[in-house]
Amino acid sequence: MRIDILSCVPSLLDSFFAHSILKRAQQAGFAEVVVHDIRDYSTNKHRTIDDYAFGGGAGMVLQIEPIAGCIRKLQQERSYDEIIYLTPDGELMQQGMVNRLSLKGNLMMICGHYKGVDQRVRDLFVTMEISIGDYVLSGGELAAAVLSDAIIRLLPGVLNDETSALTDSFQDDLLAPPVYTRPADFEGHKVPEILMSGHEAKIESWRHEQSVKRTRERRPDLLQ
Structure with missing residues (x-):
């Protein structure tokens, strides 16, 4: 381009x-x-x-x-x-x-x-x-x-992981879910256990639920 x-x-x-x-x-x-x-x-x-x-x-x-x-x-x-x-x-x-x-x-x-x-x-x-x-x-x-x-950033090859852009906010008319990285416990604030379970289907389900919840709270117009 x-x-x-x-x-x-x-x-x-x-x-x-x-x-x-x-x-x-x-x-x-x-x-x-x-x-x-x-x-x-x-x-x-x-x-x-x-x-x-x-x-x-x-x-x-x-x-x-x-x-x-x-x-x-x-x-x-x-x-x-x-x-x-x-x-x-x-x-x-x-x-x-x-x-x-x-x-x-x-x-x-x-x-x-x-x-x-x-x-x-x-x-x-x-x-x-x-x-x-x-x-x-x-x-x-x-x-x-x-x-x-x-x-x-959407052009093929630009991002190291091309699936990253597909999970951004608004791609599916929803806001992106919360994300976490190390450490798993910061001063008593822990990463949700589901994200460390290794169960891919359950993790994706949780992320979708969180996206819907965040969208409903912050941008309910998107759910119209």
Whole structure:
């Protein structure tokens, strides 16, 4: 998979993709993430990419010309399964959506900034609009990083144990059960005996019961 991210502050993403699972995924060739500076496609010598909104009002708007220039250059090099705009008014990001995106080949993500992008970017180029939550960030870079992480970790070969992702929260519309590791007894707080019984069927049954209980207590909406 290749993910191209369009940003006006690309350095914000440098560290995120340079460590841990995302770094190993790229080194092993399972994923490629390329961040593009929208300012490189500015149409003036000052490299400005924003302007005042028509009709007035507070805040600046990202211009269409630099974004369109970057998108069209990338489209000349490859086709994209989705061109995603990260925005608070997009479809709420959920695990099922991430699962579907992990089956794609090439994705492009556009990071908004200021008051967002010129609406014509969304009308002419964007195929998906995604929000990572009902709140507003300074820019779309963090949202692009979150979405990329959620997608890349699902790619075959990225995790050492590929079944790990299948038991994450939300994969079966339930929250994950509690997990424990050594020591078995910490200051009188003991690991449930069932987990040390070695009885696989009973352990799985216990975990399912705990998932349902935790979901009912914390996210009853998922059980709907």
